[in-house]
Amino acid sequence: MLKIENHRLSGPGVSQQPTPNTGGLLKPRFVVLHYTAGRDTDSAVRSLCTRKPQGNASAHIVLGRDGRIVQLAPFNVITWHAGVSNWAGLNGLNPFAIGIEMDNAGLLHREGARCVAWFGKPYPDSEVLVAEHKHGGGVRPWHTYSEVQIARALDICEVLAAHYGIEDILGHEDIARRRKVDPGPAFPLNAVRSRALGRGADALPRLVVAAASLNIRGGPGAEHPKVAPALKRGAELILLEPQDRWSRVAVVGVTDLEGWVCNDFVERQAVPRSGLTPLHRSQRQVPAITARKRTRAAPARKAATPSRTPRPR
Ligand SMILES: [Zn+2]
Numbered sequence: 001m002l003k004i005e006n007h008r009l010s011g012p013g014v015s016q017q018p019t020p021n022t023g024g025l026l027k028p029r030f031v032v033l034h035y036t037a038g039r040d041t042d043s044a045v046r047s048l049c050t051r052k053p054q055g056n057a058s059a060h061i062v063l064g065r066d067g068r069i070v071q072l073a074p075f076n077v078i079t080w081h082a083g084v085s086n087w088a089g090l091n092g093l094n095p096f097a098i099g100i101e102m103d104n105a106g107l108l109h110r111e112g113a114r115c116v117a118w119f120g121k122p123y124p125d126s127e128v129l130v131a132e133h134k135h136g137g138g139v140r141p142w143h144t145y146s147e148v149q150i151a152r153a154l155d156i157c158e159v160l161a162a163h164y165g166i167e168d169i170l171g172h173e174d175i176a177r178r179r180k181v182d183p184g185p186a187f188p189l190n191a192v193r194s195r196a197l198g199r200g201a202d203a204l205p206r207l208v209v210a211a212a213s214l215n216i217r218g219g220p221g222a223e224h225p226k227v228a229p230a231l232k233r234g235a236e237l238i239l240l241e242p243q244d245r246w247s248r249v250a251v252v253g254v255t256d257l258e259g260w261v262c263n264d265f266v267e268r269q270a271v272p273r274s275g276l277t278p279l280h281r282s283q284r285q286v287p288a289i290t291a292r293k294r295t296r297a298a299p300a301r302k303a304a305t306p307s308r309t310p311r312p313r
Pocket of ligand 1: 033
């Protein structure tokens with residue numbers, strides 16, 4: 001159980017390691033998630049606590065693959081993790097954003113049959129997700145996050161959201177769109193965001209793939225490129241934006257995959273789950289729910305009695 005006292009986190013597996021790389025006062029409105037693109041937790045902490053002649057970097061938290069949390073600065077003090085960034089009309093997010101660096105090697109590359117990090121370490125297939133980033137760039141190998149790390153990231157985001165009324169939980173990739181790709185497709189950012197903010201995806205309608213396989217595309221029409229391998233029958237989807245013939249959906253699971261599917265091959269998942277009903281034309285006419293507007297509209301209000309749905313796997 002994590003707690004915040006005097007802008008510091010406490011709880012099992014939490015330690016403090018002050019960094020000299022800090023600025024003025026921070027007004028927490030956002031949480032920004034990163035990957036370290038590094039070898040391990042200790043080297044990330046060392047680097048973020050070191051003054052460097054060519055530009056200093058830091059963050060509030062380093063989250064290890066074993067779930068260990070190292071806090072480098074209080075949450076009301078600016079750290080330097082966002083860089084050149086834009087969001088919600090703001091230029092430069094550091095004065096408004098708590099930064100969490102997750103130990104992860106990041107984008108890998110192939111050397112023969114192996115997937116290797118930029119610093120030369122190879123990773124086994126069990127720690128590699130091959131996927132396209134939501135902002136494109138082709139299908140590439142990414143280092144996966146550990147389950148305990150994802151669960152702890154959610155714990156941290158929940159306690160920050162409840163304590164500070166955080167407005168949104170973002171990826172570095174969202175606020176520095178052409179420059180950064182972290183935390184990348186291996187991190188379930190949408191699921192963590194909706195659960196930590198107590199709204200969003202859990203409240204959105206669910207669909208299930210009703211064909212043997214179904215293409216998921218970059219836009220509403222067969223002329224758009226596929227964004228991932230075809231979905232299999234029974235795959236669960238969150239309906240983000242229904243249109244007449246196509247719907248924008250998020251695929252339920254570990255990856256943060258979003259795209260468009262043809263309505264003819266999905267069914268609405270009724271509650272209770274036993275009563276699956278086809279997605280009739282009348283149901284397709286529901287006004288477009290734009291998940292992005294919903295999730296960014298109002299300041300975070302944590303549900304009084306959060307329903308404990310299973311955590312992302
Ligand atoms: Zn980053």
